[in-house]
Amino acid sequence: MGSLQLKSIRKTYGIHEVLKGIDLEVKDGEFVIFVGPSGCGKSTLLRSIAGLEDVTSGAVLINGKDETLTPPAKRGIAMVFQSYALYPHLTVKDNMGLGLKQAGTQKDEIDKRVSKASSMLSLEPYLARRPAELSGGQRQRVAIGRAIVREPALFLFDEPLSNLDAALRVQTRLEIARLHRSLKATMIYVTHDQVEAMTLADKIVVLNAGAIEQVGSPMELYNRPANVFVAGFIGSPMMNFIPGDKVADAGAKTVGVRPEHLALSREQGTWRAKVVHVEHLGADTIIYLESEQCGLITARLFGEHKYEPDDIVYATPDTGHMHRFDADDQAIR
Structure with missing residues (x-):
C-alpha cells in the first residue's frame, strides 16, 4: 500500500534540536514501531511524517514521491491518536464515515467501507451508538475504523493503547496485529511500551535524544544490541551491566548479562x-x-523458586550470552 523514506529529517525549535538528521526506509506492508524514552522525538517524528509538524530540513517521501510540503490531508495517510478524538454527537457509523463524507465520497461507497471496517473490528452491534455509550476499547476501535475506511497509503498510530487498562491493551494489541495481517498495510506506530514494540513490530526503530540508535527486528535488537542504550532499553527486566574488570577475560569496559542468563x-x-x-x-x-x-x-x-530477602546466593553468568561494550558504550562484536 505504501512505502516511506525519510532523508536527513531535522526539526528544531529555536536553538533546541528535536530531530537530528533522521534517515529511515519503511517498505511496503511493514509494521514499524518507533520506541524510546519520553522526549526522544518519536511523536515529533510521526507528526512530521503526517505533515502535522513542518520539518526544518530534509525530505519525506511517500511511495517515492516527495511529500515534504504537501498538506496532511493530501498525503494519503490516516492517523490514530492517543485520544480517540470522536465526535460525541455522532453515531459510531457517522464518526467512521465523516472523513469520507467531507471528501465528497458517494454515500453508497461510504456505507460499503464502513460496513467492511466495522466487520473487521467487530463493531457491527454498535454502529447506532454514540461514543458515550462505548467502552474505552470500543472507542479506540472506532478511531481505528475511521482510519481504515480512508484506505490510506500509511497508517500512523500515536500511542493508541496508553489510555486503556492492561486487559484491554492486550486485547486491542491482538486486534491491531490481526488487522495488519488482514490489510497487509504499512503501519508506523509510536509507543514507549517495549512489550508493544516486541510483540507487534516487523522492525523497531530505537530513538534517543532525537537520533536513531538502532533499527532491526525485535529479536535482532534483543540478541544483538548495538550499544549500551539499546541493550538497557530493550528487555524487561533490563539487562545487568557489570564493570568489565569484574569479569574474567572480558576485554571490555562493560559486560551485559540479561537476567535470564544468570544462574x-x-x-x-x-x-x-x-x-x-x-x-x-x-x-x-x-x-x-x-x-x-x-x-x-x-x-x-523460570517457574517458582523459594528465595527470601537476606538469603546468601551465588550468581553465575552464562558466558555464551554475554554482551561486551567498549569505552564508547558500543557493542564489541
Whole structure:
C-alpha cells in the first residue's frame, strides 16, 4: 500500500534540536514501531511524517514521491491518536464515515467501507451508538475504523493503547496485529511500551535524544544490541551491566548479562550476593541481588523458586550470552 523514506529529517525549535538528521526506509506492508524514552522525538517524528509538524530540513517521501510540503490531508495517510478524538454527537457509523463524507465520497461507497471496517473490528452491534455509550476499547476501535475506511497509503498510530487498562491493551494489541495481517498495510506506530514494540513490530526503530540508535527486528535488537542504550532499553527486566574488570577475560569496559542468563546457587558461583527482593510472578521468579563485586543485579528464573530477602546466593553468568561494550558504550562484536 505504501512505502516511506525519510532523508536527513531535522526539526528544531529555536536553538533546541528535536530531530537530528533522521534517515529511515519503511517498505511496503511493514509494521514499524518507533520506541524510546519520553522526549526522544518519536511523536515529533510521526507528526512530521503526517505533515502535522513542518520539518526544518530534509525530505519525506511517500511511495517515492516527495511529500515534504504537501498538506496532511493530501498525503494519503490516516492517523490514530492517543485520544480517540470522536465526535460525541455522532453515531459510531457517522464518526467512521465523516472523513469520507467531507471528501465528497458517494454515500453508497461510504456505507460499503464502513460496513467492511466495522466487520473487521467487530463493531457491527454498535454502529447506532454514540461514543458515550462505548467502552474505552470500543472507542479506540472506532478511531481505528475511521482510519481504515480512508484506505490510506500509511497508517500512523500515536500511542493508541496508553489510555486503556492492561486487559484491554492486550486485547486491542491482538486486534491491531490481526488487522495488519488482514490489510497487509504499512503501519508506523509510536509507543514507549517495549512489550508493544516486541510483540507487534516487523522492525523497531530505537530513538534517543532525537537520533536513531538502532533499527532491526525485535529479536535482532534483543540478541544483538548495538550499544549500551539499546541493550538497557530493550528487555524487561533490563539487562545487568557489570564493570568489565569484574569479569574474567572480558576485554571490555562493560559486560551485559540479561537476567535470564544468570544462574543462582546456594553453594557456589561467580559472584556472591544477598537477596534484596523477590517477585513471584507464577511463570517466573524475579530476584534482585546486591553483590559487593557488581552492585545491584537481577536474575530471572523460570517457574517458582523459594528465595527470601537476606538469603546468601551465588550468581553465575552464562558466558555464551554475554554482551561486551567498549569505552564508547558500543557493542564489541
